[in-house]
Amino acid sequence: MSEKDMNSKVNEMLARSEANVKNSGKKFVRPEDEEREVVAPDGSIIKVNPIYDYFSGARPEEEKPRNGIVEKFLNWARAESIWVLGFGTGCGSIEIPPLVTPRFDMFRFGVQMRPTPRQSNAFIISGYLSVKTLKRVIRTYEQMPSPKYVLALGSCTINGGMYYDSYSTINRLDHYIPVDVYIAGCMPRPEALLAGFAKLKELIKAGKAEKANEYARNFDWYKANQKKIVKDWNMPDYNW
């Protein structure tokens, strides 16, 4: 079989497969995401849209910094009290736990782990991000209160790394959520992470870590990017 034949055959098949997919009927929707009807106690029917009804979904607003010295003081406090939420899906996350060991001891820099996004102001995203995990990242990021900072840890997170050509891993995190500090490496060592924190502190103290507001400002762009790849969008446009 010559290469040409092969290519034409492939193209033909491609067309057929696409047609197949399109003709194969409705796209699968998870049962819990389907619209449903429930019967109210008084017998009336209530329509439930699970994707939007349960969520506020309001657009985020820019949160103006306070004035002058107050904001400076607060920025100092934020910088000295970085509460971290870790998000690890691959090899990257294994580099975070050493930070609490005596050798690296991030606590002395005012950095500590928090279990819930509500109480964290820094978000470490590590490892390659598939579309599936990106959804969780977006949701978690949006749930963190402003001001919030994102540390992208490792090449895969930053630009796809060795998975640059995978059908399921994203290439550039900062097209989906704003990133304050890039910690490159495959994998970065804990020292690099500590350096990242130092960098973040600098940024915060300088008042430059306002990426949360940037997200709000460019919300439509970010959302469009996110929705481009997340096909079964089953959460509101903004997760409060």
Added chain:
Amino acid sequence: MEYITITTGFLIILAGLWAIMTRKNIIRIIIGFSLFDTGIHIVMVSMAYVKGGVAPILDKNELLTDTANKIVDPVPQALVLTAIVIGLGVTALMLAYAMKLHSEKKSLDIESFKDLKW
């Protein structure tokens, strides 16, 4: 003499009771009941008997003095008449029942009429 009748009476009563309590056939039970009744009647009459007394029909003058010792007591005799009549009525009614029971179950065995219990 009087003891013979009264004893006979009681024996008949017992025989009747025995029949009522042990025979399974309803007709026999009714006969037993008749016996039981008859026995009672005999007892009644014999109780009224006064030794050497005559029938309490005051047709002779000598009976008018010391009457009570010369005639048998008339009251039980009157009673026994009533009792016989009633016994007859009861027996008749029982037989009517027997007929009706038989017509319903085609049986005269008392064991087969236990629909109501407990």
Added chain:
Amino acid sequence: MTIAKLGYTLLGLFIVWNWGFLMGATFRKIGARLAGRYGIPFYQPWINFFKNIGVRTTITHGVMYYLGPVFRLTGGIGLFFFMPMVFTGDPNGHWTNFSFEGDLILILYFQLFGMLGMALGAGEGGHPYSAMGIARGLAQHAAVELPLTLAFLSIAIQYDTFSVYKIVEAQQGGFQNWVLFTNPFASAAIILAMLGAMGHSPFNLVKAPNEILIGPATEYEGTYLGFMQSAGSILHVMEAVLFMNLVFGGATSWAELIVKTFLIYFWSVFVGMVFPRFKIEQSITWFFKVPLVLGVLAIIVFSF
């Protein structure tokens, strides 16, 4: 009540708030040193507090959610108000706060105020982990209360009063007069049950950080969290002060108070550092064993 007294009381509150933060930091520091780490700087709680106050976005799940931290902090402050802090020999002295308004029972029951408000607020948040944490907390609290109540009753029987001030007064004049030595069973019960009241490991399943995401407070952020930290610090000190007043002879000066509360607090921290966490049924049964028996003994000793 004079303005001066109110002023002193508020000053005391401020001291307690700060001391609570410092104690919290010490606890962390001790933990760090135990693990061979340097640990947080001692001023970290204040920074955390200010950072939390400075958080820009706030969410609310509803009015009750909003009021939860208010209840909590009011609970702490109220507890402070009703507790005589420093014994000066004057029942209406400056540092007796508002203890003229109520006695030990008021203090005992007022502890629930903040808990209840917090539970309701967290409940409205709708997070399942909040509910789980609260359920565990309540179950454990009930179990802790039983030996504590018995011991408190025993002390009340001993001194024939429910007034905390009078109990402190009766313990003056040397450590041999402390309840710790005059009523050892009650003291033992309190010292053990205290671990549960303080809520450190092994009795901290209520807010197990990795399992149920610090439990009740899981949805709270920013200012709420700042308020709750404040309440927590005040409550920690107040718990320690309560046990200090009841068992360890009270305090005649702020310095003594700080030393004693620190030692009391250190006891629970020490245990917490050493022992792993109990499951909730384990902790309940634990309180029903040794502390309860001690509590009953304390009662029996004094009822004859």
Added chain:
Amino acid sequence: MISPIHILTIGLGGAFALGFVPKKAKDAAAVIMLAAIALMGVLTGSWLIGLINGDSAQQVFTAGFKPPFSINLLMGLNEGALTTAVNFIGLLGGIYLYKYLKEAGNHAIMVFLIFIMGLNVVIMTRDIFNLFVFLEIVSIATAGLVILTETGKAVQAGFKYMLATGVISGVLLIGIIFAYYYSGTLNIDGLTQAHIGALRGGSVALLMIMVSILLELKTFPANGWGLDVYEGANAGIGAMLSAATATGMYYVLYKLLVMAGPEWNYWIALIGAVSFIGSNVLALKQRSAQRLLGYSSIGQIGLLMIILGFKDILGDNTPYVAFGILFSHYFAKAGLFWLAGIVKQSDIANWAVIRKKPYFLFLMGTFIFALIGFPPFPSFFAKWELVMELVNTGNLPWVVAILFGSMMEAVYLFRWFGYAIKGENENIEDFKIEWNKILPVGIVAIALYVTGYFTAQHTEAGAAINWIPLFFVAAIFILDFLPVFVKNTIAIIGMALYFYNIYPDLDNMRLVFEAIFMIGGILTLIAGYAYKGKRTGFYPVALLMYAGLTAIIEAQTTLQFFFGWELMTAGSYFLIIRGKRSMPHGLSYMLFSVGGAYALLIGLGMAFAGQDSLGMEIINTISYLPYWAYGLLIVGFLTKTAALGLHIWLPGAHGEAESDVSPMVSAILLKAGVFGIVLTLIGMGGESNSYPWLPYALGWLGAITAFSGNLMAVFQEDAKRLLAYSSIGQLGYIVLGMAMMTHLGWLGGFSYVVNHFLYKAVLFLTIGAVVLRVKTHNMYEMGGLIKRMPLAFIAVMIGIIALSGVPPLSGFAGKWLFYNAILEKGWYLQGAIMFFSGGIAFMYLWRLIHTVFLGQLKDNHRNVKEISIWFLIPIYLLLAGIMVYSVKPQWVLQPLGDMIAQWFPDGQLTWDGGTAFTKYGHWAGTAVAVTIIVAFLVVLALLLISTRKAHKVKQFDITYSGERPERPETTHVAYNVFEGLYKAMWIATIPLVETWWNKVTDFLHDTADIVRRIYNGNGQTYIIHIVLFIIVTYFVIIGG
């Protein structure tokens, strides 16, 4: 006056006349029969009126002879009354059987007439042989009626009946002839004079006569034939047998007992007691309605025999007592038999069909309550009198036996009634109503009420009863066709006026309770406006309960008290059983109530022993076995407060009741028990009582009740059951407080009484209203309702804060007082248990508010509305009460303290401004409240200042490990919340008490099931029973 002999004339004449009526003119025949019976009735009635008005009794001799040569009849007061009654019931029975007899033909009509006539003569005759003759006529007539009108099973029963009565009459005849032989007379008076029992051989004759009469009365256990007839025969005939024949026979026994002499009294009472208890126990397993009634009839006759046996002790009261019971039985049983004939359902479970015609339910209820002896029926007063007299004369075992039998009777009758009220009636064929059938039933029902009223007037204490509330209830009952709005308004106005009228007459303690009952009642009634339609039957029973409650408060005499108690029980039973799934709970409520009432009855009887009056003050000076008396009174009252062991009815009853009924029965009704306990404890002499163990035991009971009630509440999934268990616990506190018998204890107890009323009413009303909206009781099916019902949430929140005793709300007052009281009294361990219960209470309260109002809102509740405004009004009025009490506790505690000081002057609170002092501690309620509120506001202001605008989010905007929650159902933590606690404390939740009671009932039922197999349906076996009965009686009475 027409001579009573003409009854015979009329009867026989009528029967003869019927012979001439053409066979086809059936209406004519039936009318003649009715006319004849009516004529007899008029005759005897005119005699009765004459005799009541002072005419002298008349003795009639036939044919001018003297006994034994003549039939002689006596027409005295008793005879007059009974013959009138027989004719009356005969007339009604005739009407009832009108169509039935008509179809059966002239012969049957004739026989029925003869039957009634025979009974008349049986009652009047003074000649023993004549008695035999007419007894035979009656039984032949009965059997004749059966064979003429029936087929199938009834005929079998009729044959057994013939056999048995034949043998019995044979025995009677032998007895008669021997009696004549030894005494020479057949006249009962003659035999009495001859002291037949004392003659040689006469005792055997007497035994045979007496035993055969006893057997004719179908004494247990030789009564299988009677039961079969009751079950098999037409209900109309059953009614005649049960009402008329039994009445006649009973009077025969009465006559003959005079002849037999006083030594027989004991035996009659004993046989009566055996019969009463035996047949009532055996009836437990009955499913067939008519047979059940048969057992009950026999039981009632047994009771009447006991009364006869005690006629010397009862003395002049005998007729009163006997007639009271007899008439209740006579009307009620006839009515029930007739109802059975109308409903035509053999299985009692199918009686649910009666609900399709609600007024029948009313009739059935009337009869059943009359049989059990509830006010206002004659049996209530008769039973009261009987028990009072028996206890007074030291016959306690007999009283216990009587009440045990009555209890058993209550079990099966109420079970039956429960089926009728609550059973499934969807698939059962409806029944037809015929005017001639319903008329007699209605008449006897009304007759029961009328006789009840007049029975009450007969005694001094009874006459003092305040009937106004009952008349009000009756009026509301008549107005039941009106819509809810009107009835509710009338009820509220009525209660308000009544309260306004009586409150000046009450002392402080009674005023507290009356205020809870009446004001609470009015408030809960306001919630009734939320209901639409007619709400058939609600108002009469609710008001009946309140009538009972107020009667308890107002009672001047123990009779009035008990009267009110029973009314309240009846009313609350009906209220409770209105709930959807409340049948088994209604039954157990009723049984515990009846049991408790009997304990009370004995206790009150013991109080009456040796006293002149029935005034309420007699419980202060009990001299006859006072320990037992007070103990029984307390046990009686504890059934209402649902102390541990007697509590198993409460959770179901309160949990399943309607939304506005739950607060009535929980917040209000339970206080009746507390009131009783308060009365008893005062009666025991307060602080210096000489019965130290009673309050001590009571205290422990209270503490353990508090503990287990609260613990059980923690593990409930049903919101209303949770509250119900909570009520058990709270009542435990109250009992403990009262049991302390100190000023502080009582103050704590009373403060709880007031508080529990306030917050439990709030909680039950709110949760009930929520349940009305969301249509489920299960907490895990609710959740997040704060978004939809904020006002309800606030109400529950304040309610639970008050309940848990968290300052500054009112609950803390109780806790604080309790601590001080405990320290003063020295009940440390009880106190510790109680305070531990408080900690547990906190758990279920949180669970209640969390799982219902917080957490996740369910999809199907998205559009539910705020609870009804009519619920909100009373709720917020009550909340206002709580708030006032909280901020100004002295306004409540000071008057209460003053009131309690009259019994417990020592150890009062001292008030200094707003601060209360005890020996041990101090509490400034107002100041605390102000401090906390100020602190709260300051903190709130700080939060408002330091927070930026809070963004309002929705229910799934929660952190969920990066995920989103899928459904509210899976995100709401509500089911089995306290799993950890359960793992630690499951051992304390084993339902030992319930198991125990189940064992008891199982034992009784199994016994019944085994023993009743002696009635194997074979006529011969029944004869054997009869013979054995005679032999055993002989050996026991003569031989023994």
Added chain:
Amino acid sequence: MNEILDKIKQKYNAEDVTIQRERLAFVTVSKNLAIDAVTWLRDYEGFSHFVMMSCVDWMEDGKFQLLYLLHNPETKIDLGVKTYIDRENSVMESAHHLWKQVWTYQRELREAFGIDFPGSPRIEENFVLEGWEDIPHMRREFNTKEYSENTYFPRPGRETYDPATYMQQKLYPNQPVTAKRKDNDK
């Protein structure tokens, strides 16, 4: 081993018998008989353990090759039953009733290759990808690189080297390239 192979050859016309190892063999049966054969192996021959199920895309032949790998715990033999199905109309009889874990494999195959198994439970649901809309990504005609470039904002300036040649050039720039580039993508 041979015994079972003989049997299956006889019974199901198995072809292409490969004995891979002592205790591992593969047979190919026709599409219609495949599930029958697997059932028979499970029920009668003791192959009670289902090891896995996989698919090979023979794009050039227009076939998918399905493999059911079974294990007999008694004899410790692994037997792979292969079958070919049409690539265009890729439907296969479902084996979900034999082992529950087959559900998951079939879901995976459905998502990755687009093979339908009618009747298999939850077959419609997503397996690893959420909301995948393109052609099944394991079909060989799917170009993953192109897809990635079109979808995921590739970082500009990225260069790709073959590690072997690149490293050789870096380390030994003066020597001729000996390492052969393996040309993987067509």
